[in-house]
Amino acid sequence: MSRRAPGGGARSSAASTASALPAISTEDMCPVCKTIRYLNKDMEFLINPECYHSMCSNCVNRLFNDGPNQCPYAGCHRTLRRKGFRSAFFGDLSVEREVDIRRRVAAVFNQAEDDFETLADYNDYLLKVEDLTFDLVSGGDARRRAAEATLQQWEAEHKADIERNRKAGKEADEQSRRRLAAEREAARQRRVDALREAEEEKLERLRTREAELDSLAQGEAGTAQRVQLKRRGQAAAHRAVDAAVSAAAGGNATSDTALGFMSIRGLKEKKKPPAPEGPYDPFGGLDFVPSRYKMHAGLTHPAIEKYRADPAHITGGYSFAEYTARAMFEAFAGLGVFIEDEKEVGIGLSAGEVATISAGIAAVGDKMELD
């Protein structure tokens, strides 16, 4: 918050001083109290991002412990607070300032590539942001002011979006961290499993060897070959088991990677704005329930009674319900249709056209009746 300039003018004065910032690393002397490192071994230089004027921590304490005070630099009339002071990360204070600005811009313009339809759009966006950042960092007074205004306006207008993107970014970080952890864990598990398997195999081999020796010692002559065969069979079984295990492991590995990809994919999808869609309507939004009459189950007509019992109709699947529905529909068809209300008659013909055509028909018809 302390970085927020109260007005454009003040900001510009701060920046103009920023362009002529002294480099502290070269001279180990506090520009305010002129103390040198020789006298104070633990001397620490602090800056306030309001104006980036550095001074030693003693001066800061001395000047600002009793509340806000003016910057002691000549010509700098900025009011600074104790709270705003920190030690600079970069030796070059102009770099420090640029990084601060960039951090601030990045917090506001925090769209990810996935938020854009195409890569070109994203690149355009990046370019725009970079232009704005450049104006803030090293533009002239007017440009800086304009950029500052843009930034603040954008921040005010897109508060919700910014917050959502921030959260999404956090979530993504969290997810990738978790995925990495899961992968590491899986790898560890695989190693442990492999070790245990090797151990078991060794034990098993020992056991079979003992059993073999025992049977040789106790068995009659001629069994030796059978034992050999049996052992071979066991070995084959082992090999089969091994193959199965390795296949399963391979499967696991692939499924792991697949899962990894899936989660990345899903993540991308999650960032997309969800398309607004309702539940699937199998009828496609149409409804043919008649509005002018109701269908009853027992509708019939004397003329069709005799067919109801006709086996040919029943077996073939003829539906009398379909017939009554149609009869009712046709009985009511056209009711509620008024020619005046119908802008269009048929397809692409106006009522007037139809009238002229029917007149034409009538005329020709008369002629034809003559011959």
Place this chain on the structure above:
Amino acid sequence: MAVSPLVAPTIDMLPSSRPASSPGKRLPTSTVPSSNDNGTPRLLLPGNRLGPDGGATPAVTLDPIEQLNEDEKRKYVKGKKLGEGTYANVYLGHARHDPSVLVAIKKIKVQQQYQDGMAPDAVRELKYLRELHHPNIISLLSVFSSKDQNLNLVLEYLPLGDLEMLIRDVDRVRYGAGDIKAWMGMLTRAVWFCHDNFVLHRDIKPNNLLIAADGEVKLADFGLARAFADPGRRMTANVITRWYRPPELLFGARHYGGAVDVWSVGMVFAELIIRAPYLAGNTEVEQIALICKQIGTPTEDNWPGVTHLREYTVPSDVVPVWGKDAYMGRFGAVGADGVDLLVRTVALDPKKRITAREMLEHRWWRTDPKPTPKEELPRKSAGGEEKMGADLKRRNGLLDGEGSNGVQRGAKVARKLDFGALAK
């Protein structure tokens, strides 16, 4: 579906003594035939509207109807030929005012058998496409007759081929349960819409399910369609391509209802899952045998009265109707609910078969996975154009490779799979 008696002319409609002049001429006057006149092309038969000298009147004296036809014709520009068949030629065309609006123009040829009028399939197609407007039904944009008295149907252009292409291209096209659900949803909606408007399609198969540029599946080819019949009126049993024909039609039932289309939908459903025709019999007898083997033998127990149907013949060894579990192995990809829906659509007794409306009310649509949005459905870009041409020019109710001109096309149908061996 407003019935408009307004322009239905009362004057002499059947001038049998005069040569047929222009079959399609009167169509743009939007004479919507009343839906109970069961397929007789009464309203659309040619009426001689020319001068008394019988036809060859020069174009200077166009009567209003001819003028209308000319106007309609001028709206479209015919482009290259997409396909040619004995029944119709299909051209790519575009609207004259805007070349980016593409259409398919199906030019129906004058046929030898129907010299005096129009081929009934053309009449049927016109009659029903004119009335049915639904996102999942191919839309008929216009009709006009061209100079040699050929009927031209202007249909919407569906560039992405048909469902059969996607089903057959096992190597390059992959799809999952969500895609099947989306396609089935569109197909079932189209069939439900037809049935709720009292139209039987009678030729549902993957060939006739064309795919629009946005992935929407459109039911096309209404050449065998008809309105629901009145009680007592016999319908032909010789409809629906054999592989998709329900048992009641194979047994020669003459009084049937929407259940015949539902069986075809079930067959398409099964085909979508296993990516090969489910019951592909080479003859009708073989088809019945396949149904008996794969689904169960129709008997008096599971279908009362079936033995009295005219052409009831089943193999001697009776197979009991398979339960849901028997389908799980082969069709389990769509989940237990999907299999439940499939089993209901292939019920032998048409009375027990699920209706199109009940299909849409089934819980399968609401369970996971969700149907894929149509834009994300798998598609094939190459060859769709030719396929639409081939689909539209085909004579109805026949498989590819059947009929006079289809010999060379026969090779790419799954004929290679020897399903005949299964039947024995």
